[in-house]
Amino acid sequence: MFFSIAFAAYLWLSLSLVPISAASVGVPDLTSRQLGGPYQGVVSSTLLGYWPFLGTYYDLSPNARGPALVNGTNVALNPLGYVEIRQPGFLSIPAVDIRTISFAITFTLRLPSAPTARQILLSNWKSNEWQYLMTVDAAGTMSFVLRRNINTNGSNGAQDLVAVTTAATVPIGTFFNVIYTYNTSQRTLSVYINGILSASAVVPSQFTDLTLHNATQTYVQFGSKADDIPVTGTLNADLSQLLFLQLAF
Structure with a gap:
């Protein structure tokens, strides 16, 4: 199955304020190079997981x-087509294996207010199995x-493969689309x-293994991380259209 061109355009343009309806969703075709943007140079893509909410x-x-599983309180589907996540609740998402591949993770998000402390979005972050x-x-x-993909106690200065931070603050009070791409060919x-494009980062040249750290969780978290004690939600946001894609460049 393949995504429609219209839906692929939505993924990186995301001009609407409300998530798209179920009737308009196909399985995306990201092979059209004329789309440019996040998927420029993509030769083929495989849909690994899709939670539209x-x-x-x-x-x-x-x-x-x-299904994604609701943990705690203050998490509920909204009839307009998204899930409301409020502290201390969070979601557990069935794990998708992205450890050895080029991939894209994309979703639509709305923050009801400006953050005053760090809030966790998507994480596969169990003690001694910190992956992303x-x-x-x-x-x-x-x-x-x-x-x-190295043994670490969490304090090794060379434990991170690569990290990226947006060049500017993200919108508040309105839906916006987020796409992260990891291109192993271009590192x-x-x-x-x-x-x-907001920002890019390159894997340091001394790192020859581009594999991510091993992780055995059957569910990853959206709104919390598994190495917290107790595990509790830290996110206040509305979430829609969560996709995991394997990309070939």
């Missing part, structure tokens, strides 16, 4: 990985770190906000 918590990709961590920072930027991690 349009009236359901289920994965609507062909993989049918199952995505955050909204206290400064209003967004960051994403990928951790190397780059990039972030796009509403289809526009």
Whole structure:
């Protein structure tokens, strides 16, 4: 199955204020180079997981990985087509294996108010199995770190493979589209906000292994991280259209 051109355009333009309806969603075709933007140079793509939160918590990709699970209170589907996540609640998302591939993670987000402290977005961040961590920072930027495939106690100065932070603060009070791409061929991690490149970072040349740290969680978290004690939600946001894609360049 393939995404429609219209939907692929939505992914990186994301001009609407409200997430798209279920009727307009196909499986994206990202092979059209004329789309440019985040998917320029993509030769082929595979849909790994797709949680639109349009009236359901289920994965609507062909993989049918199952539903996102609600943890705690203050998490609920909104009939307009997104899930409201408020502290201390968070979501557990069936894990998608991105450890050895080029990938894109994309979603639509709305922050109801400016953050005053770091808030966790998507994480696969269990103690001794730290793989990736995505955050909204206290400064209003967004960051994403990928951790190397090495043994670490969490304080090794060379433990991070690559990390990227948006060049500017993200919008407040309105939906915006986020796309992170990891291109192993070019050794780059990039972030796009509403289809526009915000920042890129390159894996240091001395790192020859581009594999991410091992992780065994069957669920990753959106709104918390698994190495917190207790694990509790730190995010106040509305979420829609969460996708995981394998990319070939």
